[in-house]
Amino acid sequence: MSKTPEERILYSAIVDRPPLKFDGETKLVVWPIVNLEVWEIQRAMARQVLPAPTGVSVQPDIPNWSWHEYGMRVGYWRLKALFDRMNITPTLSINANVCERYEQAAASARDAGWEFMGHSYVQMPTHALENEEENMVRSLDVCEKFTGKRPVGWLGPGLTETYASPDLMTKHGIKYTGDFVFDDEPCVLSTDNGPLVTLPYTVELNDIPMMIVQHHESSYFKTRIIDQFDRLYAESGERVKFLSFAIHPYISGVPHRIRYLEEAVEYMAGKPGVEFWTGEQIYDWFAAKSNLK
Template structure:
């Protein structure tokens, strides 16, 4: 019998049925948080042997400019729709954006959005980093975001979803208390770390607009309908124990003129339904931690 690799032990196994009851404020059944990925992609990044940053040779003017639409136009289009319907952002931030486009970061901060780190650049990968290099990125993230916004980051989403075996232990050691890098559950869960405490807040690949448009080839209407279906199911199941719905966004995708209308309709549906606790990531983690500590 081939036993395969051992379980990495990132978290305990808790079957969905029979868990302790989680209650959200106001008797809401599902906590909904929206994650604008405010990112900076380098036009000619250093090449990593394990992954190419662009599908064709760099410098990639086309890919750089496509994504830069976020920082020129579509961030504001997306943000205004979110604010209109009462959705604060929990920002997955390429920390270098604080220097490259401080106006975008300032706008998000003025709207009362929360920030967490998505690495320095989304074109710099964590694979094969030394511990010293990884520590430097975490320390840079904490200091840069605090200087730009006055906020001390609490969360982490690895740059381009790339990790080392020590990433989760290190962010917990530095006092961060939630990660978005585990996609294993629809409720907040505890993560096993060497020091401190770390929660896994449900992020999503399934309803991430990047996957919706680039992987599943959805139209704007199909993506919006998917968000509504995701919400309806989680709101129903959350009556027994509070669930979490994450809406991960990239403005250069969702903020295009032909997509923003259906997306706004989905937000309006959720906001008017009455079962959603519309919150920031830190608020969700705090409410959960008060019940499980």
Template sequence: MDTHDSVFYENTTVISRRPLIWPNGYRVAFAAVVSVEYYELRPPSNAFIPANVPGGFGRAPYPDVRAFSQREYGNRVGVFRVIEAFDKSGLSATAAVDAAVAQSYPYLVRQFRERRWPIVGHGYSLTRVISNKMSIDEEREYLNVSLTEVQKQSGARPTGWHGPEYGESERTPALLAELGIDYLLDWPNDEQPYVMRTPSGTILSLPMALELDDVVAHYHRRISMKRWKQAVLDALDQLTGDGRQSGRLLILNLHPWLIGHPHRIGYLEELLAEIASRNDVWKTTTQQLADHHRTLNSHAI
């Protein structure tokens, strides 16, 4: 067993587990997450902001207008191009919404609700990342506020979670389980769902493809859009082949402030169209993945 303070998961390899069966015999499942984030112009003095945020030239002296405006673009312009790209393809996505976006942009939450996209919690803001700097009471309050603010706008409490910048403390999975969260998206250490066990109960980990995350690929590694699109398709081809023995998973994380620019969105549209046309991929959502795993493993969750 691997241990992370109060978190435990089985130390198994993908070839040693009971074969994973997707519906209708699919070998690979594809889902997408659209991360909708708020970048505070003046974060609290005690906020933890990783060195890679905002990227590029790094943080400017306050007020950090450049980084703030860049993220605002995603919530005012880019997100609508991303939504339209999914509409055109006929695919659905999961919306990861932080509390500040729910408060400041309730019309975005309505857009997701109208399309019946699953909505997961995404922290308070991009500029307040979870870490061990928080006390357990501070983190519990942070998580509860993050979920409650999204619930106010969406009408339903999220059952999934994606921390800002994939951030967690050693306690986060246990606290999320305590608050009724069924699944999280922060551990990119597998190509299959797996169960985490905590003192508060179990929580399902749905690993995202961190290497293909648009911020990691384009903003940090400077991979071209053409090459990124092909990399996603190459990954699906490989996973389909690997899925002969046991089903595989690809969850793609997208950020409207980046992928929603006019010189990038066409590549996303092409990618989604190609995925939609494939008959060998289960096109699904994170909620459906969690529901399917629960059905197959009701004794474990």
């Protein structure tokens, strides 16, 4: 029988752990994650910006499908321009079907050296899949064929998992996941096939909870990122600090929001000792520090 998360990792208070330290002058690492997804018109949409007039979800859901489609047609390219200009390489959390359905977008990220992190085949909850393992293998295979490199990271759609997910991840070569947002630092889960590292992904600096669930005004995305950054930067003399932020093209790539993302990234990049890493870079650093490989 699969284990619960509590059976995979013991509680650990950060104040009781020996502090991890970066090498050299690095004080804080920023982990930017861009999410690219496929919303199938035949299904209920993953999110809604415009509820149906009767309050009952309808299919086909043209306005909400179109809202997401704008992100793939327009919003993504604004995000891409930002990271190109800043010489930053993000992690791309990608539904593998993006490589087939939106090939130009996926190819631009691949050719820019972005890390591809597995994010299922299309956007639907993990526990709703007919065969989770088959879906995971298909997703990894498609990404590997498209990029020439098999992903080492995985993020469940909406951070969804089954109790078996960690075992399936390590069975199929996944080294890290962002699904467990329970710490400021990388941690290790036990699985049937060896350790699985949890990286400090975020629901706090994520444009879905902040903009779509909590309905903050556009400028608040910048405010919250900088508030969190300033606190972590001030604490960085004690131990390693990571700041992740997660964005979606149909939310952060729209004209009235992109300015605040740009200003937040520029602010962080302007501070001494700040570096931008991919998830794989964080994993490699932590694995070396923890003798995982």
